[in-house]
Amino acid sequence: MRQVSPESPGIFDFIMDLYHACDGKWDTLVTDYSITPEELEGFLEYAAMFLCNLGNFYGEGDQKFVPNLTADALQRIAGISPTAQERLDEIIGPLLAVPPFNLGYPSKSAQSAYYLGSMAQEEIALVSEAMSKHSVGPENTRVQKLIKEGKPVYHVLQASAETGAPANGLYELANNMFLIRGDHSVELSMVCSNLARALKYASNHRQTRFLEAYIESFRTGSQEAYQESQKAWVMDVSARVENMIGFIESYRDPAGIRSEWEAMIGIADPDETARLKRFVERSTCFIRQLPWAVDGVNDGKGPFEKTLFEAPDFTSVHALAVCGSVVFEAANLPNYEYIRETCGFKNIVLANRLCVNHNPRLSMPWITPSELMHFQKSTHLVRFLTTAIHELIGHGTGILLSETAPGIYNFDEQSPPLSPLSGSPVASHYALGQTWTSVFGHLAGTVEECRAILVSEYLMDNKELLSIFGYTDASEVTVDDLLYTTYLNIGVDGLQALEHYSFESKSWGQVHHQAHFSIMKHLLQDGGGVIHISQDLDSSSLTVHVDRSKIASHGKPSLGRYLCRLHIWRCTADFAACRDFYEPLCAVEGLYEQWRQIVCSKPRPRWKFVQPNTFVDGDTVEVKVYEESNRGIIQSWAERDI
Structure with missing residues (x-):
């Protein structure tokens, strides 16, 4: 959410504050606090849409959305809790403000939480050039512009559980550009702690390796460690439980280089996966029928294809949990071309998303x-x-x-x-x-x-x-x-x-x-x-x-x-x-x-997905499924206890 807009984490906390203040009994806002039923439903619609997009910009389209409520109605809703009231006072301005209309390079009509401060595209390019000289990958970074003594100073905020200078001592990228570790430190510390707990359930050495590399990357901020995780991950074929986690897709960055935090856990569907594997086995035959194929050259594939098509692992899963701005239909990873060419790649289809x-x-x-x-x-x-x-x-x-x-x-x-x-x-x-x-x-x-x-x-x-x-x-x-x-x-x-x-x-x-x-x-x-x-x-x-x-x-x-x-x-x-x-x-x-x-x-209704939660009871994992409604969505996030 912090990658979407500065106010998004506060909006999330505001929604959770209200849920806990009424103990999930939303109708009491109507009976006890003079909130009209229409105002309550308007708030619940906004809250559920926010939670499904993990921010106040649509995951599909990146346009900003605001509640269909007046500032007065929001204030009356917040009045049920001193904590919620205090939170609303901090966020109500940007929560209701339009413009910005959408995500994009910072301007009068757009904003980007990847670039904090008034920053021109030329400045972003200069920061990228300095990072490249020091081989600092951009995927898990944001850039902050400060003015000190009348001059611009640029902080490259690198996501990591650790803070302070990295082990190699790199701090100054250029005379006014500095690498600052520890962006999202609190959350990534929790991620690393839980991944360490997951290690004892690894089924093979490849799973152990990618979990260890995940932890190293999220702890230190190292993109080299993340690439090592992907090398091990693509070799873990036919996994019964499949995962994707990290700063993966750069779609929301207007510069196209900084990536959104995403995660997915899914359970493989053996019947669908079997059909997909037959498709994989015949893939070279279909590649020979593409417009650039040339008979007699490179086994009929032509000179613009690899000599050997590395058949990937292709899995159909039922997603158990998805963290991100959209519940995507499928993925093809990793995004590093050299890993795809040397180690291979994976295709994953989310069957229970496609069936919608x-x-x-x-x-x-x-x-x-x-x-x-x-x-x-x-x-x-x-x-x-x-x-x-x-x-x-x-x-x-x-x-x-x-x-x-x-x-x-x-x-x-x-x-x-x-x-x-x-x-x-x-x-x-x-x-x-x-x-x-x-x-x-x-x-x-x-x-x-x-x-x-x-x-x-x-x-x-x-x-x-x-x-x-x-x-x-x-x-x-x-x-x-x-x-x-x-x-x-x-x-x-x-x-x-x-x-x-x-x-x-x-x-x-x-x-x-x-x-x-x-x-x-x-x-x-x-x-x-x-x-x-x-x-x-x-x-x-x-x-x-x-x-x-x-x-x-x-x-x-x-x-x-x-x-x-x-x-x-x-x-x-x-x-x-x-x-x-x-x-x-x-x-x-x-x-x-x-x-x-x-x-x-004629706008289409936007998808909202209610996700289950898992709870551990001794040696048993219980799955709790929620009502398919705005209230069910809010409850599911509240019971995740984030």
Whole structure:
């Protein structure tokens, strides 16, 4: 929460103070404290939404949300407890303030808790340069700007249980930049203590190793130790209990380098995992069918793929607990490219999160009534399949042509491979020390997600792939049904993404939504009419139409052209070409701005997830499940006793 906004920890404590003050009996606020039922429900709605996003900005879209309550109503609610009243006095200003509208580089309309103090992008870049010179990883840091004696001083706040100078004595990064350990020290001390307790339950030496490395990293702040944890973690295959923990994804940092604390514990689903493993076994066959594959070169995969596709561990789990701003559907980790290439990676699907997509009661205003039943029957199946392809082949493919050591390359630099985009030898590669994220910067996350999404949509006509999951021409939902729904989803996802675009700051709040919009826009411009969006201004309606007859002839080739461009530019470090093509596809102007206004006028209900808690009673672990309501969500967090 501290990574979201300065006021978020205080808002959390305010909610907990109120819960304990009334002992969870919220109706007493109406009977004993002159709070109206509408005011109470408005507060409970805000509190539950806050707890599900772990902050006062939506996990999806990064827009700020405020309670539908007056300041007076909040004061009367806080009046039930002197502690809550004192807490509210500290946070009520930023709690209700708009702007900021969203997360982003600090400005009049946006804010970021990764950058404390009035800080320009140029200053952030200078701090990053100083950190790079000393090999200080940015993932678990924030930056604070102070003014001392009229001059700016920058503190790089590194997350660690320990405080003080590190063992190597590094403190001063530059003449006005200092490394300060101990950010989130109290919480990370508790994390380390509990991970130490978990060690005695490790099932094998790999689990012992990654737990020990987790502890070292969270205790000292060492990103090298965290990378060691990931090397051991990816080797712990077919784990019955799967985990992800650490400063993992950098989506919420406007600079795209600092990462959000996340954690997940899940229990493997053996039946689903067995199907996914069959998919893994056939993965090379499907890679040979991607647009850049070349017969007779690199086992048919072409020069822009690794010689050996390291088949990852692919597990379907039922999430027991998720800590983060969203309950995600799947993950492909680790994010360190060199670990993926040398040790491998893992794909994890959260089955009990994906199944939530199958909810026929949800309205879908972008689909014609005549197709709504078909869409509701098949869209959740498409989302499971595309998620599986996205994680395994989308994120698992591609080689970054690089100088790996002085004068050593992972490709023939004297005779570079031919680009399928130009037919000429590629003219760029990653220089020594460069990485995907350092070269592509703020576009790295969204371009990679877009590439992975395109891979999944491009392969959704593959009958051999779909048959692994039981879908054929004769199944109840046929392969053609799934393909048609895939293209409906492209339109629906592209439209719904507009809800996450900030008109005020001209920025996208979430990399996946930005990618979905760009794909829809590309197909509208390049797909020869395979999809069409009809607009009725009188009724403020938008409807997605797909021409089945053009899916094979126009739709797939268009997706392939877009996919091939992103893939080759990523492989060859051609940021300029990628930026010049991608950014216009993400621009929301003219007709698309009209569509954004219509989409925002019909907001979708946002997911709220109530999570269980576990309690240890002797040698028994008890799982407590809560009521599916705002009150149940608040109770579940209160009984976590954080």
